[in-house]
Amino acid sequence: MSSKKILIIGGVAAGPKTAARARRLDPDAQITILEKGKYISFAGCGMPFYLSGKIHDFDHLYSTSYGVKRDPEFFKSERGVDVFTGMEAISIDRANKRVIARNVDTGEERVFEYDKLVLGTGSYPITPPIENLDLKGVYRLNHLEDAQTIKQALDAGEVNDVVIIGTGFIGMEAVDAVFSPMRTVTVVEFRDTLLPGILDPDMGTLLYKNFYEQGLEGRFGEKVLRLEGEDGRVTKVITDKGSIDADAVILAVGVRPNVKLAQEAGLTIGETGAIVVNEYMQTSDPDIYALGDCVENTHLLTGKKVYAPMATYANRQGRVVGDNVTGGKSTFKGILGTGVLHCMGMNVARTGLGEVQARALGYDIESILVATFDMTHYHPNSNKILLKMIVEKNTRKLLGIQGIGKGEVAKRIDVAATMMYYGGTLDDLLNLDLGYAPPYNTPIDPMVHTGMALKNKLEGVANTYTPQEVKEKLARGEDFVLLDVRTPQQFNMRHIEDDRVQQLTLGELREKLDQVPGDKEIVTVCVMGTRAYEASRILQGAGFKNVKFMEAGMEGWPFDMDDF
């Protein structure tokens, strides 16, 4: 029996993972990786941390956890895998099961045969229609070399005014990496808020509020038209609304799947623009597998195809493909769009569908915004977090959750993603046995607490307005009482300036019910929503018919983009 030829195109994440798994399962296979770039198996996700100086040594980005560089020699000696860097695959000859590749330095062509072919061709950054992108000082974050170039400019003290175009995960990781009180950092976003499509607009706006207070400049709903420069170096970003000084511009407007090779070979490309694969990660040619940033995935909630290029999928799919090219039958079932981000001291996490996405898909939903602590409030490490939860109304199935805050949110989102894998409902959530001790959690986990609040809302026990809705009611000039039940000190620190605001602390409410107008709608408000909820129940209990409270309290009070 001659040994099986496994040929892998792409050496960043998905390919090497596939190779490693295949090698363990089939010691006799001939495994070859072709990579057109210089580095293989590198930690693209680590680039922002190298930029920020958190990772000092560039080599760490392509070393194993035990400090060995993952270069072709490593792959040969430790894995028994042949790696060709600087070798670009240019066509697939499916009939003869071979790939034609070209040495990017010499131009020399070379043929590689395969029994099983694996496409891990990745993605490429979108180049937006902006003039003068070839000026010096304009960067992308795609290759390790990009990170080195930016880092050198930062370290040389050449960079004072950074403009980042695009505020998705990559854009915001770039913000985190370059933000410093010594520089002006501006983000320009074509859509209305930070992290569009990742967070709902209300959450994106609340997140920006925090960043703005730290000094980040945001330009939203603004389109970059061109860059201007002097002596070949960028000096200005010109948008449809004005101009921004810039001596460095980072482009982060997203990526597209690299499907040219697959498409030219006649493999099926999906509506998302990425390669179609089945749950075994097979393309329309059963001897050709594809994975990572070049394929589309199935959304586990909606069943629809989505393009979601995430490192974790590439890695997990690598194991599945490694199994299957060596005779296994492993499956990758789909995704929920879970994502986490650390930026400027804030934790951001989301999974499932946002409110906007869910409504657009036709779901009949209910949602709630809750402000709470990430651990017992008396613990010195406790921090506030904001959670937004979305469920389907009739089934009470969890559809999505988003969290932001200085406190821990990633854990809660992982638990939600686990529930959603099982089609979990609100009632399940209230029965989860999650770990509690004061340094880790509140006695009732914040996400469970959020679920309880949403259940109250669904069952009419809690009648609420979102902060956004309250803001709109005020703006419309509606006649109602905004009853602030905080302490006078809390009120004085920050409150809504309006004649319709009335003050009564929760403690005095029961005794001073006669001071609350019985003929008007009452909306109670406090710091985080807890006392306002309590107050609303007291008023309803006392016979007030038209009472609501404001979700998440002043913590959730919207930040008006127009104010800035």
Place this chain on the structure above:
Amino acid sequence: MSSKKILIIGGVAAGPKTAARARRLDPDAQITILEKGKYISFAGCGMPFYLSGKIHDFDHLYSTSYGVKRDPEFFKSERGVDVFTGMEAISIDRANKRVIARNVDTGEERVFEYDKLVLGTGSYPITPPIENLDLKGVYRLNHLEDAQTIKQALDAGEVNDVVIIGTGFIGMEAVDAVFSPMRTVTVVEFRDTLLPGILDPDMGTLLYKNFYEQGLEGRFGEKVLRLEGEDGRVTKVITDKGSIDADAVILAVGVRPNVKLAQEAGLTIGETGAIVVNEYMQTSDPDIYALGDCVENTHLLTGKKVYAPMATYANRQGRVVGDNVTGGKSTFKGILGTGVLHCMGMNVARTGLGEVQARALGYDIESILVATFDMTHYHPNSNKILLKMIVEKNTRKLLGIQGIGKGEVAKRIDVAATMMYYGGTLDDLLNLDLGYAPPYNTPIDPMVHTGMALKNKLEGVANTYTPQEVKEKLARGEDFVLLDVRTPQQFNMRHIEDDRVQQLTLGELREKLDQVPGDKEIVTVCVMGTRAYEASRILQGAGFKNVKFMEAGMEGWPFDMDDF
């Protein structure tokens, strides 16, 4: 319609939670709490943090998150709940639906009527059969006053030699609170390791190894017989194996449910010794509910009744009882025994069954020990963790997981607990969509990675010995090769001293296969298990028939209690 009388006995956690929920749902109910102690609604779990000085203000332990003391006045004004402190319920007259109570100061008796009675009578600390427990300097951690007394002694500098008897959660939280390089702290445990019944012995021992290196003294398998003192103050702890100097002794040998009142009223008590309740938290008398530390719970995996007094259950059950005493039909489905602990810089978490428990219950199991990083190894905040996972062999159902380390483990255990709620399997685990970014996770989550390793083990792809098994093989004098594939530097830092150890780095293994004896069993070992696994696959691929690797590498190398 006269208003419903809801009478609640016990004012620590479960009772006040019930009252708050009931009040929100029924504004007309007469809600009364009887508490024999001085404080109500206090954060018992916060006491260790007050002791350690992390929480400065004693009042924080019984204040709301917005800084208001939860005293009877607060309950009256904000909740409309009547609270009687220093009021001990002494009997239940079920026929006439009334409770006789006694003022603990005046001895005066008083009758309280009820329509629905709620027992939140909690637990009491076990008093072990040790002589002279009444000496000064002997403490418990049950009441807020206990914390104050110990804190005063610590602050006065009177405490140099602390002995903590019992190493469950409370004992270890006490260790965390009082441990300091300025004092000698010794734990005495009747069983063989730390956290018996909470962690498996191998995990408990690995945890103790870390604590021992920091300076904690452990006495295991040792029984305290009596205390000795001078001038009425404790000076020594005498065990069946010796004596320990002590100027402070903290008793933490566990708690028992407080069921006297229920038992005398003829309510059914379970085999666990706690009050029997159904999923609505009703006792054998449908008008009497019970919750929190005085009831038994159903284990969701085994279906068996267990006694698991945890604050989080008390709180969540409070909501269920609050619903049901006001006409609702909420349920508390059961528990998984999830627990987390922070002690001396280590995170500890567990859920489900331990290996020992699972085997005792007759499960046919497989388990694995994995050492890994809690986030990308190149991130400066990354830390090592050890995870032990247990599954049922034929169903591959997750039965339990335990984690210890400086790194994040609580998140992983929450995810596992969520899976186990749904009866999740290893295959589910490999398909979870958990959040990844370098500051939060590895591209493949540590628990998913552990699941993959266990799957490899079940499917014969990974053949392993646990570190304990390797140690036993060496001790038995078996003839085999312990092949250490680490770098020479790593080997020199710490290795197993034995003639059977052979050195070959993973990188040179493929070329030097002829140096590996073909006629002996080979056990590969490295730092954390990854390279040893790789090496085992290389050897198997090269035709070596009898190859295994050591799980978790030197990170999991057992600590011999007898060495100390």
